[in-house]
Amino acid sequence: MKLFNTLTNQLETFKPIYKNTVNMYVCGPTVYNFIQIGNARPVIFFDVVRRYFEYQGYTVNFVSNFTDVDDKIITKALEDETTEIEIANKFIAAFYQDVERVGSSTKYLAPRVTEYMSSIISYIEQLIEKGYAYTIDGDVYFRVGKIAEYGILSGRKLDELNIGSRIEVNQKKENPFDFTLWKKTEVGVNYPSPWGEGRPGWHTECVAMIQDIFDGPIDIHGGGADLMFPHHENEIAQNRALHPHYIANYWMHNGHLNIDNKKMSKSEGRYILVKDLDVDYMGFRLFTLSTHYRAPINYTDEVLESYVQEWDKIKRAYTQAFYKLDLAEYLDETIHDYEELKLIKQRFIAAMDQDFNTPNAITELQNLVKYTNQKIRQKDALSPLLSAVHLFDTFFEILGLTANIKRMSKETRSIYMEWADARKNKDFEKADRLRERLTERGVLS
Ligand SMILES: [Zn+2]
Structure with missing residues (x-):
């Protein structure tokens, strides 16, 4: 190091x-x-x-x-x-x-x-x-x-x-x-x-x-x-x-x-x-770490706001991956070394090893978001999603970022299923009602 x-x-x-x-x-x-x-x-x-x-x-x-x-x-x-x-x-x-x-x-x-x-x-x-x-x-x-x-x-x-x-x-x-x-x-x-x-x-x-x-x-x-x-x-x-x-x-x-x-x-x-x-403090943390520690940071409300949104994007990918696994009741806990994830992690560690280059490390966190969003859209990608969630946890632990999500309860899961069904059947009134309940439970934002 x-x-x-x-x-x-x-x-x-x-x-x-x-x-x-x-x-x-x-x-x-x-x-x-x-x-x-x-x-x-x-x-x-x-x-x-x-x-x-x-x-x-x-x-x-x-x-x-x-x-x-x-x-x-x-x-x-x-x-x-x-x-x-x-x-x-x-x-x-x-x-x-x-x-x-x-x-x-x-x-x-x-x-x-x-x-x-x-x-x-x-x-x-x-x-x-x-x-x-x-x-x-x-x-x-x-x-x-x-x-x-x-x-x-x-x-x-x-x-x-x-x-x-x-x-x-x-x-x-x-x-x-x-x-x-x-x-x-x-x-x-x-x-x-x-x-x-x-x-x-x-x-x-x-x-x-x-x-x-x-x-x-x-x-x-x-x-x-x-x-x-x-x-x-x-x-x-x-x-x-x-x-x-x-x-x-x-x-x-x-x-x-x-x-x-x-x-x-x-x-x-x-x-x-x-x-x-008056913002999500994790967004502020991300903003602070997005400049190398030895360089000056210039604060403006707009720049901070852009990092708050960036943090939302990161959190959303993580949360959706998490819930997708939860809904599928995916029980396999094996973390695979997928090539793309391996490279992301290697570059993250290399950045941190080089005088705590957190801006470059955050770029890898963003690459992980892209990877995760791709896998969310794919079918049969639960195993890569699990590995991605695991890598998110590692990055969050190192950078001190907390996404604060809880496992879904059985009840929440069934509401989620109902909501997905309602959407599939184009019953938008019902879907909206269920969406509200899921938002209350912090599952949807
Ligand atoms: Zn002193």
């Missing part, structure tokens, strides 16, 4: 640290708001990464954190006259709802920063001890100048950066790029530390939690491309200060999601929350 490693800027063959195991970490949300559709992209894509590795027989230890202490959470708590923990709990629950909506699994380890405070503090203490961090008036900063390879991930070099325009120049710091490991705070929730009361800096949270949970380097570190600098660069720097190895062997970054070819912006009205999407 090949994946594009942002650290080396090239396509590499995946080799796990531990046999048949993938240890991976994806930066999670800061929980002070509902997530917008751009935030759903890593939620969907990295879920597919996990699913595909599992399909290939790996055990995947998937970790994605919640940043539940942050200035934005403190501000929101003050605005709403509540506590930071209430805000965090509310938006963590909302996040999980959205994760489920878009078809991703919520069954993974999701550490909260506030639960790892002692690990984070001891991580900072080690950095100070080794001379990579210094304290000024209760704040702790990381000394970036001490890391020779600073910039290795983003390709940005310290001396090439236009300091004034990029970040706030803080006179207290030794170097304007030194970042905060611990921030002294007087407003909002704070925690005791050797440097006084305060809270950790965002960049140190992930790296300290990864160290605590995995106790060593991980295979894959993922996140949005906007996190590459400075967040991930700073994670690498802190880890290198304490360890000879890198924090992760492979870095994977997903591209942005734009709306009408522009960056999402709340103030300019280009801002859509996941919970407010």
